[in-house]
Amino acid sequence: MHTTTTLVRDIKKIKISVEKFDVSNMKDIKKSIEREISRRDKRVLLDFSSVRFVDSSGLSVIITLFKKLRAIGGVLILCGLNHQPFELLKMTQLHRIIKIVDSCH
Amino acid sequence: MRHRLIIDSKIERLDSVYRWLESLLKRRNIEYDLIQKILFVSQEITTNAILHGNRKIPTRKVYILLNISPKRVVLNISDEGNRLFKIPTKKQATKLDYLKECGRGLKLSVLMSDRVVLTRGNLEIYFNIK
Numbered sequence: 001m002h003t004t005t006t007l008v009r010d011i012k013k014i015k016i017s018v019e020k021f022d023v024s025n026m027k028d029i030k031k032s033i034e035r036e037i038s039r040r041d042k043r044v045l046l047d048f049s050s051v052r053f054v055d056s057s058g059l060s061v062i063i064t065l066f067k068k069l070r071a072i073g074g075v076l077i078l079c080g081l082n083h084q085p086f087e088l089l090k091m092t093q094l095h096r097i098i099k100i101v102d103s104c105h
Numbered sequence: 106m107r108h109r110l111i112i113d114s115k116i117e118r119l120d121s122v123y124r125w126l127e128s129l130l131k132r133r134n135i136e137y138d139l140i141q142k143i144l145f146v147s148q149e150i151t152t153n154a155i156l157h158g159n160r161k162i163p164t165r166k167v168y169i170l171l172n173i174s175p176k177r178v179v180l181n182i183s184d185e186g187n188r189l190f191k192i193p194t195k196k197q198a199t200k201l202d203y204l205k206e207c208g209r210g211l212k213l214s215v216l217m218s219d220r221v222v223l224t225r226g227n228l229e230i231y232f233n234i235k
Binding site: 020023056057059067084088091092093094 | 116149217
């Protein structure tokens with residue numbers, strides 16, 4: 001199991017429980033996330049507190065999810081970002097368009 | 106100091122490259138931020154070598170050479186394929202379409218390193234130590 005899902009009020013919180021979110025597990029994680037999200041879920045909080053490393057494949061999953069939610073008027077929020085994942089989002093300018101919060105609680 | 110690692114063309118082997126590099130770079134007291142950049146670039150280039158260079162044929166090898174000197178870290182990654190590809194310039198890499206879902210790895214590698222040189226299938230990536 002790469003993800004754990006909880007519902008807090010109207011926010012679906014999905015915790016990614018891997019240290020490295022990369023080409024080796026991105027397909028499984030993408031499937032798990034997509035399974036958890038329905039059209040009614042307008043706010044999705046992705047908990048990255050366990051993730052130490054994201055590569056371009058992991059990044060592509062975040063982008064796909066962001067676009068899907070945006071298309072249905074939803075919002076993607078990332079929380080608990082460690083150094084490398086946050087720096088990667090900054091370098092790709094994604095931190096400007098994807099909402100990022102410190103705390104996952 | 107030079108270090109060498111040879112892996113089979115399997116995605117599962119990427120983690121061993123990551124651990125190997127992380128351990129060597131930490132032992133040489135390389136700055137944390139630079140280590141993260143080197144790990145990202147090595148992951149992208151090695152993935153590319155496995156998937157596109159060696160076309161996931163497990164018997165084909167990927168060769169990773171790490172050279173650490175006081176002023177810079179040089180990573181040399183080569184595979185057994187014969188594909189042709191172009192390295193984007195820093196200027197091209199800066200024009201990154203961040204919402205495009207593929208082709209981002211090589212551009213990010215160029216942005217995160219100080220120089221990328223392609224010679225006869227070998228990719229040599231330079232990182233200056235400040």
